[in-house]
Amino acid sequence: MSPELEKCARNLLVCEKSNFRDERARYDTHVSKHFFNYKVSVVIPECASLPASTRTVIDSFSSYYCVRDLPAYKLLEKDILQKVVTKGHFYALSYGTRIDEDNTIAFLPSGHLVMSVDKDTYELLGLEGKPSQYTHRKVQRYVVNVDLTDKSMSPGSKKFQRLVTSLKERVPIKCDFLIATKMTANDDVESLHSLMSQYSYKEYSAAVQTHTLKETPCPSLHSSDLRGKEESCDPHRFLEWLGAVNMDITCDNEASSFLSTYACPEPRGVMSQGLLCTITGFLIPEDIHALLMELRNYFDQPKFTSWLSMTVHGFADSPVSWGTTEHGFLKGGEHFYNFVCFQNQDYWLHMATGSHDGCPP
Structure with missing residues (x-):
């Protein structure tokens, strides 16, 4: 054997x-x-x-959505961030990305943005992170964890603008996302649907x-x-x-x-x-x-x-x-x-x- x-x-x-x-x-x-x-x-x-x-x-x-080629920074736009992402019931996970080879992204209902990225991507992003616990003798992957509910990350702040710039210009990450939410307010739901309508998406049960x-x-x-x-x-x-x-x-x-x-x-x-x-x-x-x-x-x-x-x-x-x-x-x-x-x-x-x-x- x-x-x-x-x-x-x-x-x-x-x-x-x-x-x-x-x-x-x-x-x-x-x-x-x-x-x-x-x-x-x-x-x-x-x-x-x-x-x-x-x-x-x-x-x-709850039904859920698969949104194709959604740029990650789009979920950080002020209207979406305040009405959807940080409301406590929003889940988004990059789909089709492999945790051991690709850049993977998740938006947690706690208001955290978590990214597991390779070494090259991490250096280009210029964001604060830490080496993955599960790496080789030489660090190959990093984890970036951003608390979007922290006061220092409010839209318009320097730290927030740096995050948006990193995902929009330095490393314009886009991928398919699985998205689900338990939101009940009509305005919040409409904001999410308005964003998804700009891209190819499908609803599933x-x-x-x-x-x-x-x-x-x-x-x-x-x-x-x-x-x-x-x-x-x-x-x-x-x-x-x-x-x-x-x-x-x-x-x-x-x-x-x-x-x-x-x-x-x-x-x-x-x-x-x-x-x-x-x-x-x-x-x-x-x-x-x-x-x-x-x-x-x-x-x-x-x-x-x-x-x-x-x-x-x-x-x-x-x-x-x-x-x-x-x-x-x-x-x-x-x-x-x-x-x-x-x-x-x-x-x-x-x-x-x-x-x-x-x-x-």
């Missing part, structure tokens, strides 16, 4: 156990700070179809797929334990099982012509039927939080299962994972989190990244 295949890339997994009713629970913070998400997968054991109330929440997910699981081996989970006991399901193995279910990989470990087989972790049972619902698109935290709250309510009526799961995957080429924590790319670019919600309102939270990310919060 190739030495490269024998090596398993280092990963980071943070596990947390709490209860939704606990005032100290931080689930909403973790959801709200994972800004750029492309897929949500929900697994509900012993469920034949998506509940109507859950479907209603999913159908209410989240895509939803459901799949019925039949006679599937399933881990036996108990809310009282997350890890550390022999009879409990190890978090890594549980997430591995979820991945197998999502990829429709058989978990029965039967002998076959394959070189390797996979078995569901112990302790386990068999669910006679189950539901896998997958939502894909440019999914914002507000909508994901609404779905999580709806899934909490699933157990308001008696059910044949004591738990369900929701997994949220971030964009591999986003310059950030949680908050402004730098995201890098080694082999997979993964950063995701998973909630296991129990009947008694306990939950497990798994937050995972590859080796080129800061530690999850």
